[in-house]
Structures are given as structure tokens and as C-alpha cells.
Amino acid sequence: MIKLSDFSSFFVANWKLNGNFQFIDQFINNLSLPKDHSKCVVICPTSIHLDYMSKNKNGFYVGAQNVSEHEEGAYTGEISVNSLLDLNINFCITGHSERRQIYKEKDNEINLKSDILIRNSVIPIICIGETLQQKEKGITNIVLQEQLMNSIPISSSFENTIIAYEPVWAIGTGLTPTIEEIDETHQFIREHNDKLNKYKILYGGSVKASNAREITDLPNVDGALIGGASLKSEEFTRIIED
Numbered sequence: 001m002i003k004l005s006d007f008s009s010f011f012v013a014n015w016k017l018n019g020n021f022q023f024i025d026q027f028i029n030n031l032s033l034p035k036d037h038s039k040c041v042v043i044c045p046t047s048i049h050l051d052y053m054s055k056n057k058n059g060f061y062v063g064a065q066n067v068s069e070h071e072e073g074a075y076t077g078e079i080s081v082n083s084l085l086d087l088n089i090n091f092c093i094t095g096h097s098e099r100r101q102i103y104k105e106k107d108n109e110i111n112l113k114s115d116i117l118i119r120n121s122v123i124p125i126i127c128i129g130e131t132l133q134q135k136e137k138g139i140t141n142i143v144l145q146e147q148l149m150n151s152i153p154i155s156s157s158f159e160n161t162i163i164a165y166e167p168v169w170a171i172g173t174g175l176t177p178t179i180e181e182i183d184e185t186h187q188f189i190r191e192h193n194d195k196l197n198k199y200k201i202l203y204g205g206s207v208k209a210s211n212a213r214e215i216t217d218l219p220n221v222d223g224a225l226i227g228g229a230s231l232k233s234e235e236f237t238r239i240i241e242d
């Protein structure tokens with residue numbers, strides 16, 4: 001398993017349902033990785049492209065966007081953790097708000113998916129975050145508390161799990177919380193219980209070259225999960241650069 005404590009920060013590109021072979025070739029060609037090896041760069045392409053990405057990776061890690069909570073069996077269309085191991089995949093996003101909202105994934109499923117990953121030495125990047133409605137109702141911390149309590153498996157520790165705070169209303173919208181709000185929420189997550197104190201906690205939601213540095217320099221932020229801006233190699237390079 002990757003030793004998370006070897007890295008000071010994590011930059012995770014979530015390509016969602018985008019990209020093809022030509023795109024990947026061009027992206028890798030144009031990408032410049034940071035000289036600072038304490039920055040860990042992870043790219044999460046579609047599951048169909050994991051193999052190609054893994055074979056062509058050069059200085060970055062490859063992550064999946066989803067995994068089945070089942071080891072194997074009659075689960076048409078699912079991706080098993082063993083398939084990820086076959087392809088040398090080190091990370092996997094779980095609980096992304098698009099999985100929660102569009103595919104109705106619940107905390108208990110996210111918990112099982114994260115657990116099967118941990119048991120197979122793949123690092124889950126467990127996403128939590130409030131919707132706009134929940135933010136407006138002033139219940140952000142209650143929502144996060146519930147997600148943290150129910151989606152993080154007992155097998156999880158700071159050595160095998162990453163948390164990503166992604167306010168749902170900030171994803172793909174160009175909106176972000178203020179810098180103070182991000183820091184406060186990350187501190188809230190960190191202090192939620194003793195166990196979370198040492199976790200790596202990433203921020204996600206409309207991270208781009210123009211705001212990445214300010215966000216990732218915050219004391220309670222250990223990196224970023226990047227969607228739209230990670231599809232442009234030049235912009236992604238600017239986000240991860242030294």
C-alpha cells in the first residue's frame with residue numbers, strides 16, 4: 001500500500017465520464033509533474049481506461065472512480081476490487097456526490113465499498129459534502145457528521161484512507177466557499193473525533209489554477225480533488241506545479 005505519510009499533499013484528478021485514448025495520450029504528453037516529490041498526483045480516468053492509463057503512467061498514480069462492494073458474483077456491470085488490483089490501481093474515489101445523488105448510493109454502501117478497498121490495500125478517497133439546501137438550512141455540520149460516522153468503515157485509519165470535503169453546490173458550478181469557510185469546515189472534520197485528527201483531508205469543488213494555491217495552502221487542507229479543471233493538461237499542470 002502507498003504510504004500516505006510520505007506525501008505532504010494530494011492532487012486528485014476526477015475525469016468522470018470524459019476522455020478517450022487520444023485525449024489520454026495528449027494529456028500525458030503535455031503534463032508536467034511537480035519536482036517536489038512530496039506532492040502526490042492521482043488521475044482517475046473512466047474504468048475502461050484504467051488499464052491504459054496504468055500502463056502509461058509516468059510519475060503519477062492512477063485511481064478508479066468506483067468499485068463494487070461485492071468481491072465477485074452475479075453483479076452485472078460492476079467493477080470488482082480484484083480487477084483494480086489486476087491493473088495496479090492504488091486509489092479509488094468512494095461516495096462522490098454524483099454517485100450519491102444520481103445512483104442513490106447511501107452511506108452504508110460507501111462504507112462497504114471503502115472497506116473492501118482498504119482490505120485489499122487500495123486507498124479509498126471518501127467524499128462527503130452538503131447540498132445547497134442543507135447549507136441554507138444551516139445544517140452543514142450535522143450532515144457532515146452523519147456522513148463521517150456512517151461512511152467511514154471501522155477498518156479505516158489515517159494510514160489507509162483519504163477524506164475529501166466537497167460541498168455539492170460547489171461541484172462544477174464555479175462557486176466555492178470562502179477560504180475561511182473551507183478552513184473551518186476542514187478543522188471541524190479533523191476534530192470530529194480523535195481518529196480523524198491525522199487524516200489527509202482534501203477539498204473539492206470548482207478548484208482551478210486561480211484558486212488552488214490559496215486553498216491548498218490552508219493549514220487544514222491536504223490537497224484537492226479536481227474535476228473540470230483536471231481535464232485541461234495546462235491548467236492541471238498549473239494547479240500541481242511547485
Ligand code: PGA
Nearest residue numbers: 171172205206226227228
Ligand atoms: P469540479 O468537480 O472541480 O468540476 O467542481 C469536482 C468533483 O466533482 O470532484
